[in-house]
Amino acid sequence: MNQSFDIAVVGATGTVGETIVQILEERSFPVTNLHLLASSESAGHSVPFRGKNVRVREVDDFDFSKVQLVFFAAGPAVTLSFVAKASAAGCAVIDLSGALPAAQAPQVVPEANAHVLAGLKKPLQISSPSPSATALAVALAPLRGLLDIQRVNVTACLAVSAQGREAVSELARQTTALLNLHPLETSFFDRQMAFNLLAQVGKPDAQGHVPLEKRLVGELREVLGMPALKVSVTCIQAPVFFGDSFSVSVQLAGPVDLDAVNVALEAAEGIELVEAGDYPTAVGDAVGQDVVYVGRVRHAVDDTSELNFWMTSDNVRKGAALNAVQLAELLIKDLL
């Protein structure tokens, strides 16, 4: 396949957008022309790609017919403003914002439901799920056939980088202030984030669920192809810059064979299984890596029909940018 493509990245100056550009280069994605797009505020900046600085232009003025594929790595509002224009111009869309309904743009994680792509009709629109759903789908996919999964219980400890650069610098600023016994100032977070855990990421609805948690449940069910799966999730904000960590408990119909689980995880795409006794951490293992790290695979204390494990994942790479580029690689192989 010697074909090469013109690509656009919307939201190119954001953490995820920049990482998409970096991964396109790392994986030698066949790019002829790369168009980096952003809002008027960010236009004018430039992002390095293959040794050159590529200038970021305003998305509003962009002619999408110039490209065959566009990544939407900005917020839902930006996707909703331009996706129709992009599709009308005939280019394939990979959206990372969660703005598009499943019926229009299915959620896909290559390791879990790549088969969905074969059924797509043009104009091609695909969603890359939220970082948490993506990482969990990678870890649970190889267990689907092996185990009769009744219920998944997750506490997701999220890195502040998922909230963007402001959140990262506020964690650093708050931490420095506290260590120097200076008064704490909060602006991005509504309270102390340093040396603390926040139980709620986003604004809860009347039922007490935040959009992030509801999105995760829906995406996980869709990607795993288990629409009735019971998922209980709490997303908390941890004082960690990069890398998400997950405490996962999977309830099964009967006793689970841990050896079989380990063999399945060991053999699975996109997973690094950490040996028993040890465990992965966000900072020490996941950050900067393309795989989801899984460890502490065990039964619950006194209950062999409950499987517990711990996992960590780079929320910006595998959780978002890498998954989107993997989707693009599958698209150009079979569909473009």
Add this chain to the structure above:
Amino acid sequence: MNQSFDIAVVGATGTVGETIVQILEERSFPVTNLHLLASSESAGHSVPFRGKNVRVREVDDFDFSKVQLVFFAAGPAVTLSFVAKASAAGCAVIDLSGALPAAQAPQVVPEANAHVLAGLKKPLQISSPSPSATALAVALAPLRGLLDIQRVNVTACLAVSAQGREAVSELARQTTALLNLHPLETSFFDRQMAFNLLAQVGKPDAQGHVPLEKRLVGELREVLGMPALKVSVTCIQAPVFFGDSFSVSVQLAGPVDLDAVNVALEAAEGIELVEAGDYPTAVGDAVGQDVVYVGRVRHAVDDTSELNFWMTSDNVRKGAALNAVQLAELLIKDLL
């Protein structure tokens, strides 16, 4: 009750021991003479009590017949070395080390199973459970009668202070080094604790469970009086100095009425229920307080038979020192 007592605190120079002394003063516990004891290394230090500095003496030389009540706030080894001597001398024992078997010294949390004390025979020996079990028992006790609890799933995010002063200073040291771009040094923790989460607190057995997790399950079942309760727990070490946080999911036989749950929690001893939409944090709410803070009380997304909530507790106070002093208050009321 004008009676007053001679009290000994073993492990008086530790975080919990010092806090026991502080709480005895705060709650005007009827103390005639306070004997502060520790290992030979710590003997000679002094701890403030009622405006005086009380000198800490060696536990080895202590004559337990001088006191009617002793708190064991050091490690299990210390308790095991001196508990027989203390009981033989006729003084009541409150152990915080988890060293004594349930048959010998029942685990008690006043808000959950104070009735157990009435059945005790002399020599009185009582265990104050681990901080996590104590906090969880306080929160779950008022729900026992209300709900048909099938299973409890907990991710406990523990503060480093539970590991003692060394752990606290290493988190501060690591954080400062990272913010100043100095090389990271680890001594107490086996890897980076700052801006990271460690999935394992202690050394796991062949089944992958750490003693802390097994202890928590056993203690929670005993204190709640639910020996068959299914408990799935993961204890993780968070980069937080003080205050434990818990993501809790309770599975019930049928749909749960959230209003009834809120009413029960609101009315319960030792609980501060945070209003819907808000949530408590370790640093902002729990630390320095005597109650367990509960918030984010909600159903699981799309599953009304699963109750989710978040809770925070001061691991040194309510989790240990305060619970022990509360036990002492009940002892002197009815049993001494």
